[in-house]
Amino acid sequence: MSYRDVASRQVLVWACTAVGARMPVAMAPLALVFLVRERPGGYSLGAALAAAYVIGEIVGAPVLGLRLRPDRARLHLAGGLACGTVGFAVPGLAADAHPAVLCAFAVLAGAAPAAATGALRTLLTAMVPERAAAQALSVESMLMAGVWAVSPAAVAGLALGVAPRVPLLLAAALMASSVAGLWLLPAAWGGDGAGSGRRGGASLLRVLTAAWPVYVTGAASLALLGLAELVLPALLEQRGIGVGWSGPLLAGMAVGGGIGGFVHGLRVWPGLLHTRSVVLMAGVSVCVTAAALSPSAAVIAAALVVGGALQSGAMLTRNLSLREALPPDALAAGYSVMYAAAGAGYAATGSLAGGLLRAVAPSTAMLAGVGLTLVLTGIGWWGEVRARGCSPWGSEGRVVFGEAGGTAVVNGPAAGVKGTGARGVEGGV
Numbered sequence: 249m250s251y252r253d254v255a256s257r258q259v260l261v262w263a264c265t266a267v268g269a270r271m272p273v274a275m276a277p278l279a280l281v282f283l284v285r286e287r288p289g290g291y292s293l294g295a296a297l298a299a300a301y302v303i304g305e306i307v308g309a310p311v312l313g314l315r316l317r318p319d320r321a322r323l324h325l326a327g328g329l330a331c332g333t334v335g336f337a338v339p340g341l342a343a344d345a346h347p348a349v350l351c352a353f354a355v356l357a358g359a360a361p362a363a364a365t366g367a368l369r370t371l372l373t374a375m376v377p378e379r380a381a382a383q384a385l386s387v388e389s390m391l392m393a394g395v396w397a398v399s400p401a402a403v404a405g406l407a408l409g410v411a412p413r414v415p416l417l418l419a420a421a422l423m424a425s426s427v428a429g430l431w432l433l434p435a436a437w438g439g440d441g442a443g444s445g446r447r448g449g450a451s452l453l454r455v456l457t458a459a460w461p462v463y464v465t466g467a468a469s470l471a472l473l474g475l476a477e478l479v480l481p482a483l484l485e486q487r488g489i490g491v492g493w494s495g496p497l498l499a500g501m502a503v504g505g506g507i508g509g510f511v512h513g514l515r516v517w518p519g520l521l522h523t524r525s526v527v528l529m530a531g532v533s534v535c536v537t538a539a540a541l542s543p544s545a546a547v548i549a550a551a552l553v554v555g556g557a558l559q560s561g562a563m564l565t566r567n568l569s570l571r572e573a574l575p576p577d578a579l580a581a582g583y584s585v586m587y588a589a590a591g592a593g594y595a596a597t598g599s600l601a602g603g604l605l606r607a608v609a610p611s612t613a614m615l616a617g618v619g620l621t622l623v624l625t626g627i628g629w630w631g632e633v634r635a636r637g638c639s640p641w642g643s644e645g646r647v648v649f650g651e652a653g654g655t656a657v658v659n660g661p662a663a664g665v666k667g668t669g670a671r672g673v674e675g676g677v
Contacts (some may be wrong), residue, residue, distance in 0.1 A: 251513065253380035254387055261432045262372055263391055268426030270392060271327060272336055272357075272419035274399035276301050281416035282407035283343055283541050294348055295338075300351045303407065304358025305357070306591045312363035312453060313584025318370075318577055319659055321433040326427050332361035332517060333423045340416030345650030361423065366583025373579075374437035384566050386513025389560050397499050430535045437580075452578055458584055459573040461631025465525055466586045467593030468564040468624035472532050473559055474594035475617035476539065476552060479601050482610035484551065489545045508557030512564050521569045522632040528562040529625045531555075533618050540614035541544035569632070 280301060283292030332363045335357025339350050371386060371625050376384045404416040481494045517524060535555030539548045566586065597617045604613040 251383050252380055252532040253385070254376045256296030256375075258433070259372070259384075259387070262368070262375065263387075264390070265426050265433060266368050266372075266391060267395060268422045268424075268429060269361060269368065271395050271399055272332070272423045273305075273361075273365075273417050274396045275415055276336070276354075276357060276401050278403045279407070280339070280350075281417060282403060282412050283416060284350070284412075286345075286412070290582045296347075297350055297354045301358040302355040302595060304355035304360075304590060305362045306588045306595070308359025308362035309584040309588040309591070310581075312359075313366055313587075314456075316363055316367055316580050318553055318580065318582070320370065321437060321580070322430050322433070325364055326430050328358075328361045329423055329430075329563060330361055332357055332364075333420050333427070335360060335422060336416050337420035339365050340569045341418060343413045346378050351437075362587065363580070364426075365587050366585075367580045370580040371433065371437050373571070375434065381571065382564070382568060383513040383563050386509045389509030389512070389564055390506045392466040393509060393556075393560065394503050397506070398500035400495065400498070401610075436635050437576075438672075441653070452581060454576060455578050456582055458635070459570060459582060460636065461628045462566055462569045462573055463586055463589035464624055464631065465522075465628030466563065467528070467589040467596075468529060468567060468628060469559055469593075470590035470619045470623065471564045471617070472529075472536055472555070472595035474619050475503075475597045475601055475614060475621070476530060476536055476555070478598045479605070479610050479617070480539075482605060483540065483548075483614065484545075486610045487543050487545075489548075493545060496519045497552055500549055501552040504553035504556030506558040507672055508560035509564065511557070518588035521565050521572070521622070522629055525562055525565040526625060526629045528558050528565065529621070531558040532562060533622055536614060539649050540618070541609040593624065593657070607611045 277298035280297040281291065284290045284293045284297065287293060312324075314326060335353045335355075338353045339357075342349070369385070370383050372388060373381045402418075405417065406414040413584070456487060476496060480497060481491045484491050484493055484497075519527075532555050535551040535558065539551040539555070542551065544547055567583070570578065570582050597620060601613045601617050602621060604616055608616075
């Protein structure tokens with residue numbers, strides 16, 4: 249297993265399409281703030297528009313993900329991304345519109361393409377050999393880390409150097425390009441869209457609900473990232489460090505995430521997926537705690553880079569765990585639910601920290617957020633341990649992968665059936 253297994257022209261086309269679909273998402277909140285900041289009450293309005301956008305994402309991802317059919321993936325994604333293009337373009341073209349109009353299109357921009365993340369991830373893993381699933385997810389992680397590192401600087405530079413509406417118009421153009429890119433990719437990733445692989449006709453909602461521990465830990469993982477992003481400027485001010493350093497420090501954390509994704513895909517790692525996830529989350533918590541308590545800018549920078557690398561690994565283990573917990577036809581919907589859960593975790597931790605900042609020091613607010621994250625991680629770990637050995641879609645037992653990439657299911661009623669996980673329920677990554 250190596251990155252050579254995912255080096256192909258089709259994966260390159262997928263990467264360009266994914267950047268077109270995902271960079272507008274990374275640009276949106278800051279772009280909406282810059283769009284209206286010069287209007288009366290601009291920053292408050294910008295925050296409201298950004299919140300409306302995030303709410304659209306959180307609601308749209310599971311709702312549209314549940315309706316996604318693997319055999320009609322291209323048409324579903326094209327429709328959502330096209331509507332998202334409109335959601336970005338209208339505020340850019342009509343920046344002086346009534347706030348209610350801007351809010352409505354912000355919700356549309358967040359909700360309409362929200363299922364694209366899960367669908368494109370599923371499509372990527374279907375395009376590569378089964379043995380290369382972990383490497384494919386690592387490539388996605390590196391790509392998205394680059395997107396999130398570049399987006400804030402691009403938005404600020406275009407909004408301040410050209411015009412406040414330009415970032416949203418660029419986002420619309422990028423999303424439109426992703427619609428065109430879909431026609432260079434497979435139209436579907438297999439499956440009949442009618443519950444193939446689910447025993448006893450189990451409903452999709454029931455199958456997805458059974459994987460709740462993975463969603464909880466995924467939410468905890470992104471919650472820490474949100475905590476660092478939202479509280480960092482206040483923390484730097486508390487330590488007497490220039491607030492302007494927050495941008496480079498957050499970019500360093502994103503670069504750390506890319507490095508972590510690359511390293512994670514280089515080798516097979518020991519241990520069970522849910523155990524490894526807890527270890528990585530504990531490491532991220534230590535890094536955020538060190539950043540909260542240190543008076544040194546260098547230590548804060550190092551803690552954020554290492555924390556970003558560990559957080560990237562934690563999210564990769566969550567995605568691999570979801571592949572093992574769900575049948576192939578439910579993966580896109582499962583990734584969409586994970587996306588919504590992660591967004592909810594981000595919002596919850598940010599709200600907690602924002603409320604605490606009114607009463608306590610920024611360092612204390614960060615430590616409270618770490619505590620909440622550890623509680624969520626513990627709940628998710630407990631749920632996975634409790635459900636261990638009983639797959640919600642019927643392949644109870646242990647999936648074992650051979651040295652040559654072959655698979656077999658043993659110790660269960662589905663013995664001999666090929667598993668869906670990248671390494672197996674009890675295999676390391």
